[in-house]
Each structure stands twice: as C-alpha cells, then as structure tokens.
Amino acid sequence: MMSWRKYTIKFALTFCVLGGLFACSSNDSEILEPEEVYTPTPKPLDVPPILERLLPPPSVPVDNPQTVEGIALGKKLFFDPILSGDGTQSCASCHKPDNGFTDNNRFSTGIDGIEGTRNSMPIFNLAWNRDNKFFWDGRATSLEIQALEPVTNPVEMHNSWENAISSLQNHPQYPTLYQEAFGTKTITKELTAKAIAQFERTLISANSPFDKYLLGEGTLTEQELRGFQIFMDESRGDCFHCHGNDNSPLWTDNKFHNNGLDAIITDKGLGNVTGDPNHDGLFKSPSLRNLAYTAPYMHDGRFETLDEVINHYSEGLVYSRTIDPLMKAVSRGGVQLSPSEKADLKAFLLSLSDPSFIANPDFQNIN
Amino acid sequence: MKQITILFIFILTIVGCSNNDEPETEIVGCTDPTALNYNPAANTDDGSCTYEKNITISFTQNWDGNEISAADLNTTEFVNEAGNLLTIARLRYLISRIALKKDDGSTINFEEYNLVDLSNNDSRTLTLSTPVTTGEYTGISFIYGFSEEDNISGEYRDLNDADWNWPTMLGGGYHFLQLDGTFNDSNGNIQPYNFHNGTARVSDGIFEQNFIAFDFDVDFTISDNATIEINMNISEWFKNPLTWDLNDRSTDLMMNYDAQKDMQRNGKSVFSVGEILQ
Numbered sequence: 001m002m003s004w005r006k007y008t009i010k011f012a013l014t015f016c017v018l019g020g021l022f023a024c025s026s027n028d029s030e031i032l033e034p035e036e037v038y039t040p041t042p043k044p045l046d047v048p049p050i051l052e053r054l055l056p057p058p059s060v061p062v063d064n065p066q067t068v069e070g071i072a073l074g075k076k077l078f079f080d081p082i083l084s085g086d087g088t089q090s091c092a093s094c095h096k097p098d099n100g101f102t103d104n105n106r107f108s109t110g111i112d113g114i115e116g117t118r119n120s121m122p123i124f125n126l127a128w129n130r131d132n133k134f135f136w137d138g139r140a141t142s143l144e145i146q147a148l149e150p151v152t153n154p155v156e157m158h159n160s161w162e163n164a165i166s167s168l169q170n171h172p173q174y175p176t177l178y179q180e181a182f183g184t185k186t187i188t189k190e191l192t193a194k195a196i197a198q199f200e201r202t203l204i205s206a207n208s209p210f211d212k213y214l215l216g217e218g219t220l221t222e223q224e225l226r227g228f229q230i231f232m233d234e235s236r237g238d239c240f241h242c243h244g245n246d247n248s249p250l251w252t253d254n255k256f257h258n259n260g261l262d263a264i265i266t267d268k269g270l271g272n273v274t275g276d277p278n279h280d281g282l283f284k285s286p287s288l289r290n291l292a293y294t295a296p297y298m299h300d301g302r303f304e305t306l307d308e309v310i311n312h313y314s315e316g317l318v319y320s321r322t323i324d325p326l327m328k329a330v331s332r333g334g335v336q337l338s339p340s341e342k343a344d345l346k347a348f349l350l351s352l353s354d355p356s357f358i359a360n361p362d363f364q365n366i367n
Numbered sequence: 368m369k370q371i372t373i374l375f376i377f378i379l380t381i382v383g384c385s386n387n388d389e390p391e392t393e394i395v396g397c398t399d400p401t402a403l404n405y406n407p408a409a410n411t412d413d414g415s416c417t418y419e420k421n422i423t424i425s426f427t428q429n430w431d432g433n434e435i436s437a438a439d440l441n442t443t444e445f446v447n448e449a450g451n452l453l454t455i456a457r458l459r460y461l462i463s464r465i466a467l468k469k470d471d472g473s474t475i476n477f478e479e480y481n482l483v484d485l486s487n488n489d490s491r492t493l494t495l496s497t498p499v500t501t502g503e504y505t506g507i508s509f510i511y512g513f514s515e516e517d518n519i520s521g522e523y524r525d526l527n528d529a530d531w532n533w534p535t536m537l538g539g540g541y542h543f544l545q546l547d548g549t550f551n552d553s554n555g556n557i558q559p560y561n562f563h564n565g566t567a568r569v570s571d572g573i574f575e576q577n578f579i580a581f582d583f584d585v586d587f588t589i590s591d592n593a594t595i596e597i598n599m600n601i602s603e604w605f606k607n608p609l610t611w612d613l614n615d616r617s618t619d620l621m622m623n624y625d626a627q628k629d630m631q632r633n634g635k636s637v638f639s640v641g642e643i644l645q
Contacts, residue, residue, distance in 0.1 A: 056524045130528055232534040234561075234621045241545075245532050247521035253530040278441040322441075325456050325547040325559035328618040 038180050040067035045127060048206035050214055050249050058127030058201070064144060064194045066201060069181040074199030076177065077192060079365040083164050084111050084157035091150065091196065094120040097363050100290035101203060106301035110155040117267065119301035122294045124205040124357065125287065129254050136283045136299040138256060139273045143200060147193040161189040168192065205289055205357035206249065213351075214246060220351055227348025230341050237313075237345055238335060241326050242285045251289050251352055256282040257324040260317035261298065269299065271322075281322050292353035306349060310342050403500060419498035420645075423594045424465060426483045426491045427641060428458065431602045437486050441548075447605035449612035453550035453560070455601070458485040460544045461531070462597065463513050464580075467499060468506035475499050480513070482529055492594075501589050507640050509597065512543030512578035518566065537621055538566030538574030544630070546604065550613045560617035562604065564634070567627035575624075577631045583640045596641030603637040604630065 043066050045058045060066055077083065078091045094108040095101040101123035107115040118136050126134075132142055140146035150156040151164055168174040168187045175185040182191050210228075212218030220228075230237040232245060242259075244251040256270045258281040265271075271280035283299040297303040303312065315333040317323075329335045337345065357363075396409030402416035428435040430445050441456050463480035481493040512518070518540030521527060526541055533540050546562040567575045605611040609629050620626040 054521055054524060054527045056528055128528070229536065232536060234534070234563075235619045240532070240534065241530070244530055245534065247532045248527045248530045250528070319557075323559075325549055325561060328559040328561055331556070331558065 038069075038183055040069040040181055040183075042066070043068045043071060045201060045204065048204060048211070050211045051125075051128065051204070051206050054247055054249055055128055056130075059130065059132075060127060060201060061142065061144070064197060066198050067181060069177070070195050070198040071202055073174075073177045073181045074195035074197065075366075077196050078199050082167050082171065083151050083159060083192075085159040085163070086111050087167075089157050092365060094150075094156075095123050097360075097365075098293065098358055100124065100205075100293040100358060101363075102294050104295060106296050106304075108156070110153070111158050112154070114155045116153075116155050118299050119296060122286070122290060123200055124203045124289065125250055126203070127201045128250055131254055133254070133256075133284070137269045137273050138284060143197040144190070144193045147196040147200070148189060151189075164192070165189060203357075203363060205354045207356045208289065208352050208354040210348075210351040211249065211354070214249070221347065223344050223347040224351045225348075227344035227346065227351075230337070230345045231348055236335060236337065236341065238326070238328075239288075239313075239345075242324075243288050250287055252285045252287040254285065256284055257326070258282050258320060258322045259313075260319070260323050260327040260330055261302070261312070263318045263320055265320055265322070267300065278322055281320060282324075288349055289352045290354055290357060292350050293358055306346050307342070310337065310345055314342065417500045417502060420501055420589055421498050421592045422467070422477075422495045422589075423592070424462075424481070424493045424495065425594050425596045425641075426462065426481070426493070426599070427596055428485060428599045428601055431600060435485070435601065437488065440486060445602065447602060447613070448607075448610045449605060449614075451550045451605075451613045453548055453613065455485075455546065455548040457545060457547040458601070459483065459531070459542070460546075460599070461512050461526075461541060462509055463517060464508070464510040465495065466508045467504055468508070469500075470503040470505050480517075480523070482526060482531060499589060501591075504585070504587050504589060506582065506584050507595065507597075508580065508582040509638075510578050510580050511634060511638060512565070513541060514578055514580070515576040518576070518578070533565035534621070537568045540566055543578065544634075546601070550617065553614050558613075558617060560613050561620065562617075562630070563621050564627060564630040565621065567624050567631075568622055569624055575628070577627055579631060579634050579638075581638050585640050585643075587643045589645065591645040593643055593645035595643050598639050598641040599637055600639070601637075604633050607633060607636045609633055 045060065045066055047058060081087050081090045081093070083090065089111050094103045096103055099122070102120045106119060107117060108120045109115050121136065126143055134140040134143060134146040140149065148161070151159050152161060165187050174187065178187050178191060179185045181195055209218055209220060213220045231239045242253050242255065242257055244253065256279065262281070265281035268280045270282040271277060291306060295304060295306070297306070297309050303309045313334050314337040317327050317330040317334045319330050323330060391410065393411050394409045395411045395413040396406030397404045397416035398409050398412040399405060399416045402418055404415065404417050435443070435455070439455065441454055443454065445453050445455070447453060460483050461480060462483065465477045465479065467475045469475070475497065477495045477497055479493060479495060482490060484490045520532065520535060520539035523541070526532070531541050533542050542563060542565045544562065544564040547560065549557050549559055552558045565577060567577045569575055609632060611629070611633065616623070616626050
C-alpha cells in the first residue's frame, strides 16, 4: 500500500516535470530552463529571553512564515531605493538603523521634496502587536499591508506598484531572489510586501540596560531606579497604564489614546480611520524603547527632546473632548513633577534604549 | 476470520432468541451508544444517558438593568447613586476560577481566566475548554480578579501583553478592574475618573488581597451546549453599601487603601448570574 502510494507520487512528479519541460521547450524565445523547485529555509524569530519569559510568542502570519531567503530579500528591498519613483529613496531613508529605524526629522521628506504630516515611526518588536494595527492611526491591519503604502504615497516614495515591480523584474538579481524566497520569479507587490515584513519582524530590541537588570545580568543607577518608581507611581508619573511595565516589556500598550496635546484637534488620527468622532485625536502609544535614538517625539514630532515630552505630561496637558481619562491631571496641566523627579524619570526612560539594537550588523545596509 | 465466524454465530443466536417466546429479562440503563454511560447490556432506556456539552460564558454589563455595549462608550451618560453624571470611556475586568456545582455534590473547575474589555466583543465570550456532563446543576462560582495564590506578578503572558499588571509597589499581580471615564464635578466641570481596583496596599511592603469570590446557588439543567451569562451591574460599584461620590474620590485611587477596600465592599453586589441558554 505504502509503496504503491509512493509510486503514484513519483509518477505524478515525473509527469509534472516532464510537462514543465515540454511547456518550456515549446517556447522558442526563452532558453530551456526548468524552474528549480526551491524550498526556502525556515528561520523562526529569535526571541530574546525577556520577551520569551513575559510575553506570548511572536505573531507571524501563517501565509508569510519567516525564512532565511525571505528575510534576506526583505532586507535588500528595505535598503534599496529601487522602490521609489525616481530611485532615490528606500524604506531606510526614513527608517534608519541608527535612529531605531525612524529618522531624526519632525516630518520626513518624500522624493518630490514634499514633507509628510506625521513623524516617521520607529520599527522594532512588531511581531508583538496583537491588535495588528499599524501606522500612528492604525489604518493598516497587517505589517504586509503597511509595507505597501509608502511606495505609492505621493509624499513618500511616490511610485506606482506597476513601475516598482517592473524595475524589480528587470533587475539582474531580484527575480532569482524572489524565486529563492517564494518559489517564483514572477514579482508581485504582495510578495514584495511579504519579504519586507519578514525583515521587519526580525528587528527585535530587548537588550537594554533595563532588560539586563530584569534578567539579573546588570544593575541600574540609583537615579534610574528612582525614575522607574516615578513611572510606576499612579500619583506621580503614572506612565504604566499606556506604556508597559517591568512585566510588560514592550513599553507600549499598542492602543490608541488622546494624550492631551491640543485643545483643537486638527489631525483626527484614529478617528479618520474608524469614522467615530470619539476617536478623533487618538494616536497609537509608541514604545518607550530606544528613545535615545528616536527623537523627535509624538505623532507629529513636535517635541525635540525627552525633556519636552516629560514637561508635556507634567504641566503641558491640554483638554479636548476626547482626551483619555488617564490624563487625569489635565485640570492642573499635568502630574506636576519636580525638577529632580523629571531628571530621574528621564534617566529611567533612557535605560530602555538598546545600543546593541542599533549596532546589530544583521540590520545594517549591505547593498 | 475466526472472529467473524464467531460474530456470525452470535448474531444467529440473538435472532434465534428473539424468535423465542420466553419473556426477555429487562435490563435498564442508557441505551444510546453515543452517550458517556452507554450500557451495551441495557435494553430499556431509563433516561439516565449523559453527554458531554460545552459551556460558553457570556459577560454582559448593564446599568441598573439597561444593557451597556461598546456603543455606549464615551457617549451614554449615567447618573450614579451620588448623583454624579458620568460617561464610561473604558471598562476592563478580570474573572477567574469559574466553577459549576453538580447536584451530586461534585464541582467542575475551569482553568481559564478572562479579561473582559467592553470595547472588544471577542473578549466578552469565553468558551470553556473542559466539557461538562449533562444533568442537574446547583451552582456557579467564580472569582472577580485573581485569588491571592493566582495573583502572581508576570505569570500570565497574555495579561502582560495587555499591560494589565498592577505595580509591584502596590503588591503586584494584576489589575482586577479598570473603569475610566469622565464626570461632571460639583462645579459643573468635566473631570476624569480612574476607578481601578487590585491588591490593596496597607503600608510599605504590607498588602491585602482584594478579590471577591462569588458563589451563586442556581438550579439549572444542562441538556445541550449552554451559554451562561455573568452580569456586571456597573452602577453597583458606586452604590451598595457605600454611596461613592466621584467628587470625593475619582483619581489616584490605586494606592489608596480605603478606596481599594471600599471598591471590594461595593463589588460584592456588582455581579450576578443571568440567563442560561442552550
């Protein structure tokens, strides 16, 4: 029984291969080149110990498993200006490794010299995003969908996918790389986004001084520890309701909040996406990891320094109808931290930055 | 082959017997082969068959009987016992250690805990992984929050991921409740409230558990897959026995021992068992 089945499979395979050969040989314009069956090598995400210990496993879509070849292709695409309309900008132009995969501009400038209206988001730990809502306003419902947008956005890479695919298809290397990653030389925007998403999911950061402290592998200064107490104190910093804690090491809740920036909402944020006026002015909480590299801050990059950010929550809160009730001290402008508390809090926040992340050779441009 | 012959002979024998006029010995029991307690020897069904069925818990919320859904968030105004006009922006709470009591005195304990988030419909139903047997039941119990032994800091990855932790300086573990919103204060100004509940901090390093164990006597029959409703009457948090005026206590309540214990007192009338549908 078993051998008969095996025989059937072998026969079917032979038939397919022969069929393929015949199909190819009937085409005069192409060199006879049977499509090699290429199985990409699985490469599950390497989960750092602190995330392994405290969080559910990373979420990777079943139709886009991590592979060595997919990640390598995604990395090449990420750093390659070929995706932009005039071949001058890559994803990495606004998402630089040195800046925690954001840039240091308030707004990034696209290929036509036009500025966007929101601050480029840092990229790390994106496989731990249980709600799968990407961008400041959550409008992309998967990382694969997110990766499609900047290519065609007129104030970003301002290309058409048709044109981008044509450039990739005519490139000396890409068709082979797609075949190795996805088993086909026929390039599509979906496969391109899948490869980029695979690379982005490898951008994992969990090796900050605070992580080492939690793992018992390092110590913090007295000031950093005092800052952490302020962060966790509901009557002082009260940062933890939106920005994680020592047992929730993403340092974001990945939810959307109005954090009291403006009395009059000009950018509706989540409200533009859901159409619910109660969501006007809500933006995704960014992670507090890697703040040392990701200035300026907020969805519109309005704060150049961490001091400005802390001052905002301390005495700069402004009421608007959709302000989150967690901004409870808005009637007195904020939680009113003393100068020394602010310094302590800042020291703690900086202990969440991970130098090994921005220096990781796997994440650098090798094109 | 031998077995088939034997079976054949056996069948012949049975057929032979049924042709026999002698009265058959009545053996009572469960005659349904799909039942848990099928008795192959029984020839008269006595209604004792039991089956495995699945239980789903439906978590519902109301304000003194008016059902509350995600659509009420930020929009619907409520008046609490103290007369505070309020809205709800966020409601999340934790339920654990659900158990059903059978009429034979046994208890079925379920391992699941559930973080209910009013804004997330999926979180409002919980299908329990352990099936139960059909029959008569006499009670439902569950814990609001986590018991002291379950309330371990960092232990539950999904709750960590939901940023549901309770600060270590306040005893650690997890939040039991987050009820946030706004109210009109005595001067008519809109003010936020953060009605958060968890372990109570007595003093530095001294903490007091703050969960509530509910144990309801309810007689019901499980005959099919069933949905059991656990209901939260939100107004009870502000009403019974203590009238809670948000003008007095609205924010910074987590480290306030009295506020935490008063929440626990008022919480005892918050939950009830609602409909059991099957």
